[in-house]
Amino acid sequence: MSPRFEPVVFRPLPRPLKPFPQETESSFLNRLATANAIPVQRLRQPSRWLTSRLDPIDQLSVLSGQPRTVFQYAIPRWENKSWNVSNGPLALTPRWACRRCVARRTGNPQQDVMVWMSKHHDQVCIPHRLWIGRAVENTARQLDLTDLPEVVQAQRRHYRLLRRRGPATIAACYEHCSAFWHSLFQRGYRLSDRAERLRRLSPNDRQVRPWEPQRYAAVYPEIVEAMSLYASPHWRSLALFRERFELFRAEFNRRLPQESALRTTARQWFLTELIRTALRIERSIEAAELKVIVAHHQHEASTP
Known part of the structure; x- marks a missing residue:
């Protein structure tokens, strides 16, 4: 018996994009939307009438043209929500990534990236x-x-x-x-x-x-x-x-x-x-x- 067919209701965008290490979800979605000149809402809800059984990370993997492992390595909190804590010893908070690190990794000195960073230690x-x-x-x-x-x-x-x-x-x-x-x-x-x-x-x-x-x-x-x-x-x-x-x-x-x-x-x-x-x-x-x-x-x- 053949496995059940589950159609993917969206396809990779024309301009693929890699996530920045520890990047926030909203920052990556905004960058991906800007690179492809589409509203960011289209990324959050690719289809208005069909739903996908893929989880959010797999959806982003398809849209951005990146393997799931890229997101697992760069942004572990998307895989494990308990990784992000707003208080406690690490007290992670969204902050702007070093502009020179961003320019070196993305090749775009004008691009801004928001990442999860310790407000105490970084x-x-x-x-x-x-x-x-x-x-x-x-x-x-x-x-x-x-x-x-x-x-x-x-x-x-x-x-x-x-x-x-x-x-x-x-x-x-x-x-x-x-x-x-x-x-x-x-x-x-x-x-x-x-x-x-x-x-x-x-x-x-x-x-x-x-x-x-x-x-x-x-x-x-x-x-x-x-x-x-x-x-x-x-x-x-x-x-x-x-x-x-x-x-x-x-x-x-x-x-x-x-x-x-x-x-x-x-x-x-x-x-x-x-x-x-x-x-x-x-x-x-x-x-x-x-x-x-x-x-x-x-x-x-x-x-x-």
Whole structure:
């Protein structure tokens, strides 16, 4: 008996297109539609009167002229929806891919691609020395870091910390150390290195708003330095014990010496915030570990 015939109600488009690694579904569909000069709605519903039994990935495989394995390799979250998490250690979020990576892979320097990226850990494209992370609203705002090798080196160090300490610890450290530095600068904490980087990124720094990428890039090396201190269980424990807190404070000041002393009203806040930051990080790590334990028990309970 011959197998049942299941017609495909659409055919490959004239211009095939490969997905970009970790590309979002909407980004790929928009690029495919643009390349073939058709409305993107036609890709989501190729036929108005017939339905296909192919799943969405197989449909895209037919339309784009690419094997299914290409999508499985480039965009694993399409195959496994649980791969994409909006919170937790990786905290994946849609961001613009490095414009130079896109130009090299696609051959089109004008093409923009949106990819899934960690909002905590992916801040710099190391090969192309571009700031691609926080506050980059479009590819034109991806800052060239050629003259700021210390910012690129900070990303390398960030990845080393991630491999050594794990995503739960480093995600907590990045989140709370970033907030700590933001509050410090609001209270008059000054670093000569940060000021020099900001000057090189924007000669007239008074025109740079607080939420623009220049300000985040300028302080990124200091954030990573603080992360390395708080990620260490030894130093974090010293911050949490009043009898040994002075050792932690001295190490913080040694690694991150301030250009001028804080105002009287901010001094006590600074000392208290050093301890609170350690406590917030400790609690975040414990919460992340508890989630893993609960998920493990739920998986065991659901396994026959």
